[in-house]
Amino acid sequence: MKTFKLKRLEVVDHDDEEIEQTNIKLLDGLIINREDDKGQWLIEAYTDTSYLNYFNKLHGEQGEIMVQATITKESNEPATFITTILGINEIGDKINVLFIGTIIDRRKHIIEDLLTDLIEQGYQGRELLVKFKELA
Template sequence: MREGLVINREEEGWWLVEAVVDETAKTLFEDLLNNETDVMMEVIISHENNDPATMVGRVRSTRPLENGFAILIDSKMAMKKEDVFNYILDSLIADGYTGDQLIEEFRNRKADNASWSQQMARSLYEQYREKGSPLSR
């Protein structure tokens, strides 16, 4: 992706992601559009120093540009920051941490938020494959 824009549509949690990609990605996104395939993505909202937000969406349209290709994707948040923290806590409890050790290890794991977000995104992807798309609900 060369550049993009993320817009909160303020309609029951829907977002619009616009991305400009190289012509080489055209076939991929046209296939996603034609097959109505869900795509999971990480986007940065508002500021480049923000943690990536994980979204699930479907390509709404594609459009050729002079130097690339524009894609519009209707999306919903797949997880929020608090979901990642809950995921970390659940993993700590499953690993047997309690008391002060739990607090200390939570702080350590929370510092590596990006890695935990990726793990949770993989887990969500598998859930969506098994149970269906959250966009259809």
């Protein structure tokens, strides 16, 4: 297992009509790559109890929750995870929220979309490689 400092956490909540991103003000946090055969990550967010109702509502209403986690440094690109809430614990006047989930490789998805678009535009072979390098 590898453990990293969680610097920032955003919950991406959606209903049928809109997507809402909620930035969680962290007091502390960890993110652990479990390195198991399911590729699961454990995310612990330690925050103020003002988020208790919000997380209880998410836990009760939704199975899967998308989160964006910034790891190690605030300047890093956030990683996107599909998670479920394992537990919400009150610790004095604070709470910790435990998520478990898998990382979404957005770069891979973006590259696949770009290549698909180029192929649909008729690029192939060497011409496809040149155009891909130009746009990537």
